[in-house]
Amino acid sequence: MTPPYARIAAELRRRITEGELAPGDRVPSTRQVAAQWGVALATATRALAELRREGLVRAESRVGTVVAEPPPALPPASGAAAPPGDRVRVAAPAPRDGDAARRRPGAGAERELTRERVVRAAIEIADAEGLPALSMRGVAARLGVAAMSPYRYVGSKDDLILLMADAAFGELGYPGDAPEGWRERLEIAGRTLWAIFRRHPWLAQLSPLGRPLALPGLTVHADWALAALDGLGLDPATVLDVHILLYSHVQGLAINLEREAQIAAATGLSEEQWMDVQGPALSAIARSGRYPAFAKVIGGLGEDGYDFRLDDLFELGMRLLLDGVTCLVERSRASGRD
Template sequence: MASQSGPPFRRIADEIARRIAEGTLAPGERVPSTRQIAREWGVALATATKALTVLRLEGLVEARPRVGTVVAAREPAPVAQQRAPARHRAASTALSDHELTRERIVRAATDLADVEGLGAVSMRSVAARLGVAAMSPYRYVNSKDDLVLLMADAAFGEETYPDEPPQGWRARLELAARTLWRIYRRHPWLAQVGSLTRPLMLPELMTHAEWALAALDGHGLDPETMLDLHVLLYSYIHGIAVHLEREAQAEAATGLSEDQWMDHQAPAFAALTTATRYPVFTRVTSTCKDGYDLDLDALFEFGLKPLLDGIALMIETPPSRRP
């Protein structure tokens, strides 16, 4: 039975460790997320994050991007044997305030957002992940809002472009689109930051904008049209990417995978396809070969071609005949 003494995060960590030791949670199986811990034990997200951090330091769990925190593959020792040495391991693994840097804070916050979502990021949760005092990150970052901007700038800076661009505007725009898509795929939370009408003024994001605008430059397009086409391409990528994090949030909230959720919707779907009000929908969905699976990666590639085809028509149309 878990200890009833000690700080809340320690009691939570001990209880999850007990479940792992008893086999209730098997290797590779997801452990409760920070949101689930907060809900089950009635604690703050920072406390939940600290509990998971302790378990990671003890080697009982590991974080897997877009999967969550899972039970580590190796066989854990009994809780009673772990507790005393675990505190020494946690103390030796945690950073001291002298070792803390802005870059480490941003990296820790990014890792947390990649696994748990942007909502799990706070100054306290990042401090808990790093094993430092709750107020220590404020010496390097003023607020959570500033931290999220630093995270976004760092994420956009993870991909660069070749010094020698490929031949032709289309190849350059394809490269820009796929580069941004890879970044959003790696960091699904990123699409939740900022909006199209209030763009982020981030140096690393501007690198992608500069590349796209340079691809459109020199083809007789007026400045407004160049900017419109750039925003259209960016919004296309961003508009699909925003659903990466929403799907992860929905799965965390419901406990259902996308396929499981669709199975639950079968009665409602059947009711729609048997109604007479939607004949085209019924015909199309019933005659789809092997059914229709919405794959965001496939949808991104599918939509990119007609979008670039439309830009090609504008570029290849003489300026005097453009609308």
């Protein structure tokens, strides 16, 4: 019997080759495939990985899996003009003795495989499809190697996720000549973390605040923030509190990046489309008279309405947080003078 992943890949392949899905169109996500065909996420991941291996689809960050552009037509080998619209295929030369072994599928990729390549391939999958879509088999398919090959470099999926997080957090660092003001330094820390979470939204899902990850790549950000707060007269516990509040502000907003992508994939609705669906219900609540403050704010928005932007909320939160720390530092210095 044909395995389920192959049947799914065959159906999606048919949709692509027959033009039902055009280049750039989104292919059903891993979760959508799993729900539509009634299979496990691992099976859905393997089906999409098969299409990626064939070059029919590609992963696009924060969009998902989309149909790849077809390769350009090759020129006629004989110099004769090709029929309009036809793609010319050039026959491969007959293999020489020993070529079969050297051209074995994945043989070159196996020789070039490293831990860094395994980690980078896993990050690309998580960036495009979310952490639930990640599997060791999917990483192997993306790299074009045997299913068990990544285990030579990474012991388990949990180990792989930690390596991914360490690498992702380590992508951005800090300037060697730090600003003198603590506020500027904390602001740099917040913006650097936000940029990393923007690149890799799945990072926000890994660990709650009370269970910090012991990763060198993440500790770099903590060390910068703690150094910014050094010498301000705050006790060590308060310094840690401020650092955790800064991190939680960034992480708390970033959680919504991944959740929004998951909900959009599951429902097929963008944020704007979702609000269009919910609009009548929200208007009814505002007109009910039971929530006057809510009705006043909603009515005051006018025809332009409200644009929900996480980047704007990040900026506002940073200003309020840093203003609060300013008051805390001034109060600590004032009590020290008394």
